[in-house]
Amino acid sequence: MTSSHRPAARTRAAFSILALVALAGCPQQQAKTPALESDDDKAFYSLGYVVMQRTTEFELDEREKDLVKAGAADAIAGKEPAVDPNAYQQQLAGLFRDRQARGAEGEKLAAQGWIDELAAEAGAVKTPSGLVYIEVTPGSGASPAPTDTVRVHYHGTLRDGTVFDSSTERGTPAVFPLNRVIPCWTEALQRMSAGGKARIACPASIAYGDRGAPPHIKPGAALHFDVELLEIVE
Numbered sequence: 001m002t003s004s005h006r007p008a009a010r011t012r013a014a015f016s017i018l019a020l021v022a023l024a025g026c027p028q029q030q031a032k033t034p035a036l037e038s039d040d041d042k043a044f045y046s047l048g049y050v051v052m053q054r055t056t057e058f059e060l061d062e063r064e065k066d067l068v069k070a071g072a073a074d075a076i077a078g079k080e081p082a083v084d085p086n087a088y089q090q091q092l093a094g095l096f097r098d099r100q101a102r103g104a105e106g107e108k109l110a111a112q113g114w115i116d117e118l119a120a121e122a123g124a125v126k127t128p129s130g131l132v133y134i135e136v137t138p139g140s141g142a143s144p145a146p147t148d149t150v151r152v153h154y155h156g157t158l159r160d161g162t163v164f165d166s167s168t169e170r171g172t173p174a175v176f177p178l179n180r181v182i183p184c185w186t187e188a189l190q191r192m193s194a195g196g197k198a199r200i201a202c203p204a205s206i207a208y209g210d211r212g213a214p215p216h217i218k219p220g221a222a223l224h225f226d227v228e229l230l231e232i233v234e
Contacts, residue, residue, distance in 0.1 A: 053215050058095065071085075105220060107204070107219060107220035107221050108203075111159050111220070111221065115222055118224070119132045129183070129184075129187060129205070129206050130203040130205055131202060133191055133200055135191075135196070136197040137196055137198075139193030139195035141232070142194055143190055144178055144189055144232045145178075146179055146186060147177060148178055148232050149176065149177045149178075149232070150176065150177075150178060150229060150231070151173050151174070151175045151231045152167070152174055152228060153167050153173050153174075153227070155226040157223075157225075158216075158217070158221060158224075159221075159222055159224070162216075175233060182202065182208065183206040185202075187206070188202075189227070189229060194229055194231050196229050197226070198226075199224070199225070200225050201222060201224050202224075203222050204220045204221055204222055207221070207222065
């Protein structure tokens with residue numbers, strides 16, 4: 001898991017999302033996606049998509065989605081807001097934290113059975129941290145220290161099989177220091193020797209925790225990786 005997947009400050013991101021949401025317009029008013037004829041068209045479409053996609057972090061119900069769309073429509077039309085948006089930043093921060101925690105607990109409960117199944121597989125080792133480690137191919141080289149830099153190939157999936165990141169699919173190994181990644185990786189890679197392959201399962205507590213790494217990794221999500229330790233980088 002590369003350092004680029006470390007979660008950012010979610011509350012600050014949430015406010016940025018809501019400040020930009022007006023740019024996406026009101027989806028219900030669009031019968032179809034306009035033709036994307038230029039790179040500028042594609043860039044603005046991407047802006048709208050990403051902005052609205054990030055609102056899923058709030059776990060909105062249908063009424064709340066309508067309220068967000070109404071605010072966006074008023075802003076893009078240049079209307080005066082029905083309320084002062086600045087007066088509700090603390091309210092939004094509280095809602096964000098509450099929704100995030102609620103979603104994380106539900107996801108952790110759903111993931112527990114999956115983690116238990118992996119831990120029950122032949123050869124699986126479950127450590128005190130909750131890491132599940134399954135050696136696939138033993139290596140023959142040295143094992144990395146916590147501060148070593150390693151070159152690896154990995155394939156990361158969620159409990160439903162969704163691939164959220166894969167150096168294998170990109171065809172380019174990842175290089176990173178072990179003290180700059182999620183705790184699950186720091187622990188697991190030290191169990192491997194250069195040239196070895198393993199499967200690892202990471203509960204949320206040693207992955208991205210209750211914050212997750214949206215939009216692909218939900219709060220409280222457990223992760224599974226197929227990992228190959230290619231070398232320890234000098």
